[in-house]
Amino acid sequence: MKFKQIFQRLFGSNKQKPVSPQNGTQADKSEKMQKMLMMLSNTKDVELTCDEVFALLDQFVELAAQGEDVAQLMPLVKHHLDMCEDCRDEYKVLESIVQNVA
Amino acid sequence: MDKRTNEEWIADLRAGGEQQAKALEDLRAIILRGLPYAIAGRLDPNSPESEALAEEVVQETLMRVLEYLDTFEGRSQFTTWAHKIAVRAALTELRRRRWREVPLPEMEMNEDGDSSYRELPDDQASPEDQVDRKDMLKRVNRIIMEELTDKQRKALMATMEGFPLEEAAQRLGMNRNALYKLMHDARLRLKKRLEKEGLTPQEVLSVFEQAGK
Numbered sequence: 001m002k003f004k005q006i007f008q009r010l011f012g013s014n015k016q017k018p019v020s021p022q023n024g025t026q027a028d029k030s031e032k033m034q035k036m037l038m039m040l041s042n043t044k045d046v047e048l049t050c051d052e053v054f055a056l057l058d059q060f061v062e063l064a065a066q067g068e069d070v071a072q073l074m075p076l077v078k079h080h081l082d083m084c085e086d087c088r089d090e091y092k093v094l095e096s097i098v099q100n101v102a
Numbered sequence: 103m104d105k106r107t108n109e110e111w112i113a114d115l116r117a118g119g120e121q122q123a124k125a126l127e128d129l130r131a132i133i134l135r136g137l138p139y140a141i142a143g144r145l146d147p148n149s150p151e152s153e154a155l156a157e158e159v160v161q162e163t164l165m166r167v168l169e170y171l172d173t174f175e176g177r178s179q180f181t182t183w184a185h186k187i188a189v190r191a192a193l194t195e196l197r198r199r200r201w202r203e204v205p206l207p208e209m210e211m212n213e214d215g216d217s218s219y220r221e222l223p224d225d226q227a228s229p230e231d232q233v234d235r236k237d238m239l240k241r242v243n244r245i246i247m248e249e250l251t252d253k254q255r256k257a258l259m260a261t262m263e264g265f266p267l268e269e270a271a272q273r274l275g276m277n278r279n280a281l282y283k284l285m286h287d288a289r290l291r292l293k294k295r296l297e298k299e300g301l302t303p304q305e306v307l308s309v310f311e312q313a314g315k
């Protein structure tokens with residue numbers, strides 16, 4: 001997929017910052033459209049829910065920390081993390097804890 | 103000491119009395135070492151607010167750990183599992199604080215589909231391309247109006263505005279898990295409707311790609 005380029009052409013090259021929660025309410029309208037189309041194109045018929053991902057997250061984080069190919073081993077968890085910012089944020093924090101504290 | 107095996111953690115936490123109290127004390131120290139990673143970038147880590155938050159979260163986490171001890175399946179280190187519970191509790195509270203003053207956005211799209219999306223950068227687009235683009239936006243907006251429930255549209259707007267799912271869910275009177283399902287259903291509907299109209303999300307984007315040339 002070459003969405004990145006499409007977006008840059010579409011929305012101007014001067015701002016290629018990723019859509020982030022920090023944009024908050026300032027997210028401009030075109031970003032909303034682009035975010036939605038991205039989400040649509042990545043939508044799968046079967047997806048895990050937040051609770052299902054939460055149940056597997058500790059295992060997923062440890063496997064990733066051990067250098068395992070988690071996208072291969074737990075593709076549905078990986079997909080959910082790509083789609084869901086709440087779960088992704090939690091994953092990132094847990095990952096840094098496992099790397100630094102454990 | 104925090105060098106217990108998973109089995110020892112479980113046994114100690116179930117033991118009651120002194121043995122349990124010691125395990126809780128050790129677990130508390132471990133969780134407090136992890137929490138700065140949740141707070142970093144969200145609150146000033148040295149503020150009294152952060153300290154109070156950490157205290158609040160660690161209490162809640164220890165309670166939940168005891169409550170859900172039977173659900174621990176040993177697929178990870180026990181401490182990773184406990185950190186996971188702490189992270190969820192911490193981020194939930196941090197999201198609530200950050201977003202509590204922000205109202206859920208109102209629907210911006212009107213029936214006509216002549217919506218907010220029209221203000222796209224179009225410096226390079228020819229007049230024909232601009233028309234194509236506008237038509238496509240109108241079409242997508244119409245599909246959103248026709249396919250989604252009111253709740254789904256509200257949630258879609260909110261997440262596009264950067265609202266955390268959990269916060270949007272709470273305002274809509276549901277939990278995060280249920281809202282994820284609702285939004286998954288909404289995405290599937292929109293995608294299928296686009297397909298029915300002979301479009302993929304990529305094709306919708308490509309209209310804008312051409313328009314930008």
Ligand SMILES: [Zn+2]
Nearest residue numbers: 049050084087
């Ligand atoms: Zn999620």
